[in-house]
Amino acid sequence: MTYCLAITLDDGLVFASDSRTNAGADQVSMYSKMHTFELEKERVFVLLTAGNLATSQAVLSRIKRDIEDEAEESLHSVRGLSDAAAYLGRINREEREKHDETLTKAGFSADASFILGGQIGRQTPEIYLVYPQGNFITTSSHTRFLQIGESKYGKPILDRIIARETPLGDAARCALVSIDSTMRSNVTVGPPIEMIVYERDALTFEHYLCLDADDEYLMDLKRAWDDNIRHAFQDLPRFDWEASRRSRHRGSQLTTTGKPGKKPGKKS
């Protein structure tokens, strides 16, 4: 499995990915799912991959070759990010179709999904999610992030924190927390975590992190998040019947039933 996400903000873009691939529980490997393409000061792209590893690698090879060959259509030639997504969609569909029938018969899937983001010149930075069928979507003013792979465990924290004006550092931390929650709940998502924080108009990559499981910052962050969540949790309004828990422990009987009161008392 895989978990990758990208976030688009007023200040720039954040990309993050795990590094675990598996074909069954006994065939687990480490592969980077984050790839960058940079024509410094002209255009930058980050590509995140999920799904069939052979398809992902084939797509990646074609992207590189098209750049080398100065092909008519390549990441170096496309006019805008949406053209880049359309180009990626086309080669993804083509690579998938080469093996789809054989793999489906064997009970496998040739599907791969991608997140492609970056900036071309002074255009607005954008991120796109490209599906196995080659179609693609981007973000909206309300939906500021895209995810591929095991996306559910890590979504609630993004839903709560991310808005277009969120500072890059906060968004990057939120991405780490999102991936950490996912790694906790699904063992097929694993470290190292790779992250790129791209500042709007930089047209180069300044902030790249690769955090191993024992990385000091990651461990600090996990510990702090775990502590803070517990405190956040302890601070929630109590149910009415909890006030009487003390007396229960002295042997008396709880008698309250039904809905909590309007102003639940704090825990004593």
Place this chain on the structure above:
Amino acid sequence: MTYCLAITLDDGLVFASDSRTNAGADQVSMYSKMHTFELEKERVFVLLTAGNLATSQAVLSRIKRDIEDEAEESLHSVRGLSDAAAYLGRINREEREKHDETLTKAGFSADASFILGGQIGRQTPEIYLVYPQGNFITTSSHTRFLQIGESKYGKPILDRIIARETPLGDAARCALVSIDSTMRSNVTVGPPIEMIVYERDALTFEHYLCLDADDEYLMDLKRAWDDNIRHAFQDLPRFDWEASRRSRHRGSQLTTTGKPGKKPGKKS
């Protein structure tokens, strides 16, 4: 879709469920997914349902009829909770098999899953998850909760908070937060939220809640959780490069790259 969960603790059991069912986006209804069976002071059961509504209802009818008919095997006759789970598994499989072939041909699924929990006499309270095929699992000393339906969005908070010694009130709040996170991320999970907090050895149900979307306590809880999560988040260790963000806003250039430092500074 559906989201139901049950938690087993030293102090008792917590059950919670949403109430939305849907067959396509234009056929959304409200159905309780929580059912109780009580022989006061002798045995209590809570049944949570997910999956095909016809199968769930058929299973529920048979459970009720077996009790009415004083059948040889019923929730009133079974010796332990695991026997109750085996009984439920058998009728679930039987009801599913009646319609499985026809439904599968039509592109639907007759599958239903259940969580069954409760206490019989002075036996230890237990919870079981019963699969569509009739087999079942219970909890362990490390895995204190079971989920059916849309389980992923709400799992990380349970993973962080729930342990066997967690007080009932905390576990109940955690269940609400877990369902709230799920409702936020999946519109096919919806209110009212039903909850039962069962105190070990009570052998009756004292705490039942049914919280509508506009319930005052639920709104207080959601607001408090949202605020607390934001604070928990603001309090996390910063990346090294964030210290220089202020100067960037005064026009200077960020130059830091790579991994965060050992002791990230707090945000200024």
